[in-house]
Amino acid sequence: MAREKNDPGAAPATRLALAQRALWEAEDVVALGPPGADVARLGVGAAWIPDAHERAAAKGVAVGGVAYAGAHEVALTYLPKGTRRRDYVLALACSVAPRVALVGAKKGGIKPGKKALAQRGTIRATAAGAHCQIVVADVEQVEAPALERWESRFEVEGLEMVSLPGTFAAGRLDEGTARLLEVLELPETGRLLDVGCGAGVLACVAKRRRPGLEVVASDADDFAVESTRRSAAANELAVEAMGSDVYANVPGRFDVIVTNPPFHRGVGTEYGTARRIAREAPTKLRRGGTLWMVANHFLPWGEVLEESFAEVERVHAGRRFKVWRATGARG
Ligand SMILES: C[S@@+](CC[C@H](N)C(=O)[O-])C[C@H]1O[C@@H](n2cnc3c(N)ncnc32)[C@H](O)[C@@H]1O
Numbered sequence: 502m503a504r505e506k507n508d509p510g511a512a513p514a515t516r517l518a519l520a521q522r523a524l525w526e527a528e529d530v531v532a533l534g535p536p537g538a539d540v541a542r543l544g545v546g547a548a549w550i551p552d553a554h555e556r557a558a559a560k561g562v563a564v565g566g567v568a569y570a571g572a573h574e575v576a577l578t579y580l581p582k583g584t585r586r587r588d589y590v591l592a593l594a595c596s597v598a599p600r601v602a603l604v605g606a607k608k609g610g611i612k613p614g615k616k617a618l619a620q621r622g623t624i625r626a627t628a629a630g631a632h633c634q635i636v637v638a639d640v641e642q643v644e645a646p647a648l649e650r651w652e653s654r655f656e657v658e659g660l661e662m663v664s665l666p667g668t669f670a671a672g673r674l675d676e677g678t679a680r681l682l683e684v685l686e687l688p689e690t691g692r693l694l695d696v697g698c699g700a701g702v703l704a705c706v707a708k709r710r711r712p713g714l715e716v717v718a719s720d721a722d723d724f725a726v727e728s729t730r731r732s733a734a735a736n737e738l739a740v741e742a743m744g745s746d747v748y749a750n751v752p753g754r755f756d757v758i759v760t761n762p763p764f765h766r767g768v769g770t771e772y773g774t775a776r777r778i779a780r781e782a783p784t785k786l787r788r789g790g791t792l793w794m795v796a797n798h799f800l801p802w803g804e805v806l807e808e809s810f811a812e813v814e815r816v817h818a819g820r821r822f823k824v825w826r827a828t829g830a831r832g
Contacts, residue, residue, distance in 0.1 A: 513631035514579055514604045515539040521628045524637050525602035527574040533594055534579040537563065547571055551723035554746040554774075565744065567665060567727045568645060573598045580605025580614045585651070586667025586724070587614055592646040595621050599642055604635040611636070652731070658682075660709055660738075662700050663731035665724045669699035669763075678702050678761050680822045681795040687711045691756030694719065694785065696747065696778055701729030701740060703759045708738045717755070719745040747777045754787045761795045772800070779805045783830030792827040 511519065515536065518525070531547040532540060537558030540548045548563035550556040556563050576598040581590050587610070594601045603618050605611040611634040618624070622640030629635075653664045653672035664671040670678070681703065687693070690713040695704035698718035708716040718729045718740055726742045733740035745751050762775035779802060782792045792810070796802050798821055806813045811829030 511539050511542050512536045514606060514633045515542060516631045517628070517633040517635055518543065518577060518602070518604050520630055521635050524626050524628060524635060525575050525577050525600070527600070529574045530577055531569070531571055531573040531575075531597060532577045532579070533569065533590060533597070534581055535577070536579075543577065545577060547573065552721050553723070553744040553750065554721040557746055557749070565723050567648060567723050569593055569597060570645065571597055575600045575602060577602045577604065580609055580611055581667060582609065583667045583671075584610075584613070585671060588617060589646060589651050589666040591617055591621060592643065595640045595643045596645040599639060600625075600637065601640050602635055602637045604633060606633050608632070648727075654735075657702050658706055658709065660705050660732070661735045662702055662705065663728055663735055664700040665728045665731070668722070668725050668728045671700070674702065675699075675761065677795045677797070677822045680817050680819060681759065681761060681793060681824050682706055684816045684824050685759065685793055687714065688756060689713045691715070692717065692753065692787075693757040693759065694751060694755040696751075696758060696760045697721075697725075697762050697774070698729045698742065699725050699761075701725075701732040701742065703761065704729060704740045704742070705732050705736060705738050707757075707759065708733075708740050709736070714757075716740045717751065718742045719748075719751050721746050747774060748781055748785050751785065754785055754790070756787050756790050757793065758782055758785060758790070759793045764796070764800065775800070775802065776805055779827075780809050782827070783809050783832050786830050789828070790830065792830075793824065794827070795822055795824045797821065798823050 530545040532545045537555035540559040549569040550563040576594040578594045615636045622638040624638045626637045657674050692715045695718040698720045704718035726744045729742040762778045806827045810827035814826045816826050817824035
């Protein structure tokens with residue numbers, strides 16, 4: 502296990518946490534939301550990572566889910582993206598340990614994060630480095646946050662969608678998703694996969710429009726998977742939701758894959774996941790199957806799709822979004 506202070510292979514927040522280990526080290530530390538690859542470096546006793554992609558990198562050491570029920574001395578808490586997710590994770594941290602060490606990037610909002618933490622207790626120490634800050638506070642212990650109180654609800658085609666903190670486009674229908682729904686053509690029967698399902702809008706609308714379809718939804722983010730389960734339950738729709746890094750845990754092949762793929766991760770821009778969704782789609786489609794994909798108009802998915810499909814049609818080309826239909830999977 503690598504535990505050097507200034508490990509160059511670690512994420513910047515981890516490098517700072519390691520350099521300032523004296524501020525948070527204790528007999529019993531849980532890391533909440535660390536990058537999966539950094540869990541071993543931290544040398545903590547427990548880790549919670551609510552993301553299948555990151556969790557896989559932790560090689561079986563971390564638990565997932567939208568809640569964490571342990572009791573520890575210190576919660577070393579990585580600042581998540583988005584205010585709602587941050588506030589939820591801070592509430593969770595305060596239910597888990599009397600001392601919280603919050604670490605995150607300056608560009609990722611550690612300053613407002615520090616303010617939010619200060620409202621929950623007394624700041625004991627702060628330190629900065631690697632463009633990050635770590636803030637340690639003794640906090641008032643609270644009950645585990647009740648997820649029901651953190652839900653946002655919104656309506657799409659008469660369906661009530663449920664979105665948990667930090668789930669994509671929380672509380673509203675995304676414009677790209679709306680464009681895809683306008684042009685989407687669905688068979689009466691067969692299997693459909695919504696990959697990167699968020700709150701489950703595409704999956705639930707597909708199931709409502711075509712009750713004869715078997716609908717599966719997957720997302721790397723456990724909050725998205727749970728949101729989709731709640732959306733499906735709220736409308737009594739049989740949609741199976743599962744945690745998966747792209748297609749990794751999704752069994753079987755499909756007649757239709759629909760996706761509004763991610764192109765952001767953390768504070769940076771990332772196209773790798775969308776590229777994998779497009780390139781690996783042929784391995785998940787049945788013969789004659791179709792991939793439907795929406796993305797911002799400036800993203801070059803048409804060319805990427807042409808590498809994997811014989812027929813790629815741009816079925817919508819608006820000012821902000823394009824929708825592609827790809828058939829004739831190669832290979
Ligand atoms: C642009 S959102 C679309 C959400 C939803 N389909 C909609 O249209 O409202 C992309 C989704 O991809 C998910 N995602 C990111 N990386 C992923 C990965 N490696 N595997 C699966 N899903 C991922 C994100 O968590 C997010 O929910």
